[in-house]
Amino acid sequence: MTTPIQQSPLDQLLAWYSSLTPDSVKLAVDFYQSDARFKDPFNEVQGVEAIIKIFDHMFVTTESPRFIIHERVMQGRQAFVTWTFEFGLKGKHYTVLGASHLKFDAEGLVIEHRDYWDAAEELFQKLPIIGAPVRWLRRQFEVKLS
Template identity: 30%
Template sequence: MTPSLRSAGPAPDVVGRLQALFQELRADNLALLDGVYATGVTFEDPLHRVEGLAELKAYFGRLYAAVESIRFDFDTVIAGPGEAMLTWTMRMRHGRLRSGEELALPGATHIRFAERVHYHRDYFDAGALLYERLPVLGTVIRAIRRRV
């Protein structure tokens, strides 16, 4: 799917580089992060906050270690001077989540940048990613969600 773009002008090059990065990123090519992220980047998601490019590489190294396949389908990009919001659906197979069954998780990313991204925050439902996929806890969480 081709993402739609809403901005006063074309999306900054850094947004395109970020999108391309997440189509290629794997545990064995984390050096690709160097071309997109600033050395002092702050990265946040519902599970962690990391400071610095070295910590970001370590974090992604742990995340991608058991990933069998992953891709991001970008939907909407809203870009302005020095920042952008992107919506996406992550499609992933992970050996420790549902026996490698493909998971589809919608989310959004807010970035701030100059030449490189210096702030990156992901928004997604951590329960849908992890907790609902655990054998006992997942059953309990799904039951609670049905009642609410």
């Protein structure tokens, strides 16, 4: 008889993200400490209830959002994960590439979650109205190698 393999807190968290729905957002309480901190290019909040509000807002403002998990590295109580976030906005499909730095407490709950992604490259320059000025501004800072 084989013993079932126990998933690590990181594996459980990433499985939740991979299958996140408007109904499962509330399960963040199973993965995040009550006073966990979350930061991304648009938000900086503390507390699992505030984190839930961010994901609730994501489902209200975007169409069919989903996370695709790629690489993961765990060292001690910290992890680094790369991902793709796909969603629709006003009928147009968008893809954002990013990474998360996660810190866990002794019980395996997330105490700090920091998302890293380039809002200008991954989102702003793809939007119809502000895209052109953002692309122009990025070109002004490019290093010309020729």
